[in-house]
Amino acid sequence: MSDTPSLYIPTFDDVLAAKERIAPHVHRTPVLTSSFFNELTGAELFFKCENFQKAGAFKVRGASNAVFGLSEEMAEKGVATHSSGNHALSLSYAAGRRGIPVTVVMPRTAPQAKKDAVKGYGGVIVECEPSTSSREETFAQVVAESGAEFVHPYNDPRVIAGQATCSMELNEQVDNLDAVIAPIGGGGMISGTCLALSNIAPDIKIYAAEPLNADDAARSFKAGHIIADDAPDTIADGLKVPLKDLTWHFVSHHVTDILTATEDEIVDAMKLIWKRMKIVMEPSSAVPLATVIKNPEIFKGKRVGIIITGGNVDLDSLPWLNDA
Known part of the structure; x- marks a missing residue:
C-alpha cells in the first residue's frame, strides 16, 4: 500500500476550487493580536486562530x-x-x-x-x-x-489544497505581511501555506517551526533530502510524523527556514499565550510562537502571521500541571 494517493502536485486553481467547495463546512477563523507579544518579540504578530475551527483544528x-x-x-x-x-x-x-x-x-x-x-x-x-x-x-x-x-492526513493533493485556504484567508485579513510561520510535522499545513502564498504574495517569507525533539524536517531541510525519524518523543504530538514526497516538494522549494524549540520553550509559550490571550491551544500550536520568541533577530520589526493550528488538548493532562 502506497502512502501517496497521487503524485499530482496541486495548483492554485485547486486552492480556488477548494475555497468554494469547503465554504459551507468550515469557519473563516479570526485573526487576533496582542500588544504584550508585540512588545516581547519586537515584531507585529497576527495570530490566525484555527483553534476556533470546526472540529478544533485546521485539518x-x-x-x-x-x-x-x-x-x-x-x-x-x-x-x-x-x-x-x-x-x-x-x-x-x-x-x-x-x-x-x-x-x-x-x-x-x-x-x-x-x-x-x-x-x-x-x-x-x-x-x-x-x-x-x-x-x-x-x-x-x-x-x-x-x-x-x-484520505492521507497530509500527503494528499486534495488535503494540501484545502489547507492552503487558511493562509489565503490570512493574507486577505492582514495587509503587508513580511512573514508567515506555521508548525511542521508531515507538512500539510506548511505545504498549503507555500502553495497559496507563492501564488498570491510571493514576497512573504515562509518559516516552519518544529520541536527540537522531533527535528527531522529541519535536518531534512539542511540535508536536501527527506530524513524520517521512526518514533520521536515530544509533547507536540501532532508533529511526530515525517515529511513525504508531496510535502517535501513544497518545503524544499518555498520555505525560507525551519526553526526549532525545546520542550520547555514550547510549554512556556503555550502557557504564556493561554495566560495573556485567554485562548486554548494544543502544544503543537505553540511551537511557532516559541521559535519567534527564541529568534527575535529574525522577526524584529516585521509583520508576522502565526498560524495556531488547533485547540484539541486534554485539559486533565496540561503540561504544567506536574510542575509542582
Missing part, C-alpha cells in the same frame, strides 16, 4: 475538500484514514456532513478523548498496535474489505 479544511470532492460513486464506499489525532476528527466530521461512512485506524494508545470525538462525529474506529507496521497492516485490511477512499 477540517483539507478533509472537507477531499470528502466533498468525491464523486457520488466513490462517496458511497466511504473514506478511511489512519490517524491518532486531528485528521481523524476532521475526516469524521466531513464524512458526517456528507452522510458517508468513515473508518479510522487508531493506535489503541490514542487518547480516549480523541476516540470519543471520532465516534461522536460518526466515525468507526479500528484499533491497532502503536507501531507503523501494525497501523499499515490494519489499514490495508480495512481498505481491502471496504473499498473506501484513502
Whole structure:
C-alpha cells in the first residue's frame, strides 16, 4: 500500500476550487493580536486562530475538500484514514456532513478523548498496535474489505489544497505581511501555506517551526533530502510524523527556514499565550510562537502571521500541571 494517493502536485486553481467547495463546512477563523507579544518579540504578530475551527483544528479544511470532492460513486464506499489525532476528527466530521461512512485506524494508545470525538462525529474506529507496521497492516485490511477512499492526513493533493485556504484567508485579513510561520510535522499545513502564498504574495517569507525533539524536517531541510525519524518523543504530538514526497516538494522549494524549540520553550509559550490571550491551544500550536520568541533577530520589526493550528488538548493532562 502506497502512502501517496497521487503524485499530482496541486495548483492554485485547486486552492480556488477548494475555497468554494469547503465554504459551507468550515469557519473563516479570526485573526487576533496582542500588544504584550508585540512588545516581547519586537515584531507585529497576527495570530490566525484555527483553534476556533470546526472540529478544533485546521485539518477540517483539507478533509472537507477531499470528502466533498468525491464523486457520488466513490462517496458511497466511504473514506478511511489512519490517524491518532486531528485528521481523524476532521475526516469524521466531513464524512458526517456528507452522510458517508468513515473508518479510522487508531493506535489503541490514542487518547480516549480523541476516540470519543471520532465516534461522536460518526466515525468507526479500528484499533491497532502503536507501531507503523501494525497501523499499515490494519489499514490495508480495512481498505481491502471496504473499498473506501484513502484520505492521507497530509500527503494528499486534495488535503494540501484545502489547507492552503487558511493562509489565503490570512493574507486577505492582514495587509503587508513580511512573514508567515506555521508548525511542521508531515507538512500539510506548511505545504498549503507555500502553495497559496507563492501564488498570491510571493514576497512573504515562509518559516516552519518544529520541536527540537522531533527535528527531522529541519535536518531534512539542511540535508536536501527527506530524513524520517521512526518514533520521536515530544509533547507536540501532532508533529511526530515525517515529511513525504508531496510535502517535501513544497518545503524544499518555498520555505525560507525551519526553526526549532525545546520542550520547555514550547510549554512556556503555550502557557504564556493561554495566560495573556485567554485562548486554548494544543502544544503543537505553540511551537511557532516559541521559535519567534527564541529568534527575535529574525522577526524584529516585521509583520508576522502565526498560524495556531488547533485547540484539541486534554485539559486533565496540561503540561504544567506536574510542575509542582
